[in-house]
Amino acid sequence: MSKNIVARGVVIIYRGRSDQEPVLACDGIDLDVGDGRFVSIVGPSGCGKTTLLYAIDGLLPINQGEIRVGDSLITGPGTDRAMVFQSASLLPWRTVWSNITYGLKLHRGLYGDRLGKVDELIEMVGLRGFEQRYPSELSGGMQQRANLARALAVDPDILLLDEPFASVDAQTREKLQVELTQIWARTAKTMVFVTHDIAEAIFLSDQVIVFSARPARVREIVDIDIPRPRSLETKLSSAVQQYVKKVWNLIESPN
Amino acid sequence: MSASIGQPAPPARAKSAPSLPPVPWTERYFRLVWGTIGIVGCLVAWQLGSSTGALDPLFVSSPLEVVRTASRLLPSPEFVMHLSVTAQCLFLGLLSALAVGVLLGLPIGWFPYLHATFEPVIAAVYGVPYIAFLPVIIMWTGIGMTSRTIIVFWSAVFPLMINVIQGAREVDENYLRVGKSFSATQLQIFITIALPSAVPYILAGLRTSIGRAIVGVVVAEFFMSSKGLGYFINLKANALEMAPAFVAIALLALCGVALVAIVTYIENRFCNW
Numbered sequence: 026m027s028k029n030i031v032a033r034g035v036v037i038i039y040r041g042r043s044d045q046e047p048v049l050a051c052d053g054i055d056l057d058v059g060d061g062r063f064v065s066i067v068g069p070s071g072c073g074k075t076t077l078l079y080a081i082d083g084l085l086p087i088n089q090g091e092i093r094v095g096d097s098l099i100t101g102p103g104t105d106r107a108m109v110f111q112s113a114s115l116l117p118w119r120t121v122w123s124n125i126t127y128g129l130k131l132h133r134g135l136y137g138d139r140l141g142k143v144d145e146l147i148e149m150v151g152l153r154g155f156e157q158r159y160p161s162e163l164s165g166g167m168q169q170r171a172n173l174a175r176a177l178a179v180d181p182d183i184l185l186l187d188e189p190f191a192s193v194d195a196q197t198r199e200k201l202q203v204e205l206t207q208i209w210a211r212t213a214k215t216m217v218f219v220t221h222d223i224a225e226a227i228f229l230s231d232q233v234i235v236f237s238a239r240p241a242r243v244r245e246i247v248d249i250d251i252p253r254p255r256s257l258e259t260k261l262s263s264a265v266q267q268y269v270k271k272v273w274n275l276i277e278s279p280n
Numbered sequence: 281m282s283a284s285i286g287q288p289a290p291p292a293r294a295k296s297a298p299s300l301p302p303v304p305w306t307e308r309y310f311r312l313v314w315g316t317i318g319i320v321g322c323l324v325a326w327q328l329g330s331s332t333g334a335l336d337p338l339f340v341s342s343p344l345e346v347v348r349t350a351s352r353l354l355p356s357p358e359f360v361m362h363l364s365v366t367a368q369c370l371f372l373g374l375l376s377a378l379a380v381g382v383l384l385g386l387p388i389g390w391f392p393y394l395h396a397t398f399e400p401v402i403a404a405v406y407g408v409p410y411i412a413f414l415p416v417i418i419m420w421t422g423i424g425m426t427s428r429t430i431i432v433f434w435s436a437v438f439p440l441m442i443n444v445i446q447g448a449r450e451v452d453e454n455y456l457r458v459g460k461s462f463s464a465t466q467l468q469i470f471i472t473i474a475l476p477s478a479v480p481y482i483l484a485g486l487r488t489s490i491g492r493a494i495v496g497v498v499v500a501e502f503f504m505s506s507k508g509l510g511y512f513i514n515l516k517a518n519a520l521e522m523a524p525a526f527v528a529i530a531l532l533a534l535c536g537v538a539l540v541a542i543v544t545y546i547e548n549r550f551c552n553w
Contacts, residue, residue: 127462
């Protein structure tokens with residue numbers, strides 16, 4: 026069962042270290058992500074996209090407003106949500122297999138039967154044959170496949186993705202984007218995807234949410250009306266280019 | 281797969297990578313070759329100095345004399361006893377330093393308030409040369425095996441613990457976030473993330489500690505023993521029997537090399553990520 030995400034008036038003040046000035050990262054964010062939808066958040070770099078994503082995951086406290094998943098208020102991390110982090114988040118001392126099953130092994134009671142499905146998952150993300158490798162032996166693209174599989178392994182209702190393909194080379198990135206849309210279609214999960222790559226956001230999403238520069242506010246919500254399934258050719262189509270131009274202008278224009 | 285008629289199969293060598301000239305052995309074993317030259321060179325210089333009379337053989341002995349003496353000493357039960365006393369003391373001291381260093385170091389590094397509390401204490405005690413504690417330890421525990429083991433422990437535990445503390449403090453923020461995101465408990469985060477990421481620091485600390493422990497055991501045996509290699513060196517050198525003293529010194533060097541080799545093995549075997 027998937028769930029929807031509702032954010033109302035979310036204010037996040039972020040303090041890096043105790044001797045640093047607090048920063049207003051998010052200033053009154055309203056957000057609605059429907060059940061099973063694919064929604065991307067784009068905005069100028071450093072605007073607070075990742076901060077909001079962390080707050081949805083429950084990694085950061087919010088100072089005002091509320092975030093709900095389904096009926097429950099978010100107060101901390103939970104097993105209904107899983108995060109695909111940016112690069113360098115695989116535990117380097119664990120093999121690929123052991124990284125992917127990390128979340129499952131933390132909560133054996135909860136996920137007892139899912140260890141059996143890991144093989145299937147490894148097949149789906151294209152890591153067959155790499156199970157016993159260490160992350161340092163993998164390319165950036167392979168690492169992010171493992172990162173994706175680790176989040177999918179706990180079978181969350183909601184998948185949060187924080188610029189997962191940012192440090193992957195351009196060709197691999199396009200391939201991974203197509204595969205992600207297929208995985209999304211197969212697993213029917215609600216996905217929230219943060220990126221600074223506008224074309225990527227449009228290609229993947231049902232809806233693109235454009236944030237303003239810091240402090241982040243919702244500038245515009247753009248519904249992406251492009252039929253699925255989408256392929257690499259879709260990315261070159263004039264419809265996508267129109268959307269890219271539109272979103273680009275929204276990000277670049279003064280507040 | 282078969283090539284169709286009329287189309288000859290491409291020659292097999294077309295597919296193999298172009299071969300490079302073989303790497304000369306002087307380059308492949310660069311460090312081994314020059315390292316051997318260094319050691320052999322020193323021994324030859326020592327031997328020449330001694331046998332030409334440039335160095336007084338009474339005081340410096342000579343490598344050949346040391347080897348002769350070693351072949352006589354090593355099988356003797358008395359010498360084996362000295363060796364095993366030192367090895368035992370070293371082993372017990374290092375093992376207890378490892379246990380205490382890890383068990384105290386990890387929580388001190390992990391909990392900021394423990395770190396704030398203990399850092400000044402550790403810095404103060406570490407700053408004092410441990411030899412200064414020798415008379416105190418003798419007063420506490422006498423001059424037996426226990427007190428010598430305590431000296432070895434004392435000399436080894438601080439470099440180790442300081443490394444472990446640093447390891448537990450410098451756990452990558454990204455990894456901790458992964459644990460949190462998967463709803464790991466504090467204990468689970470400590471065990472599955474902090475501990476493994478501190479292992480390289482523990483082994484690095486152990487390396488430093490081995491050297492310090494060997495110094496510790498020799499010093500302890502100089503002052504508070506009638507057994508062990510340290511005692512043996514002291515005894516023989518005072519009697520101007522330099523060759524046996526050098527045999528014992530060479531064995532201490534071997535001990536150090538062997539222990540460091542064990543740590544290196546563990547590193548390669550278990551920290552190959």
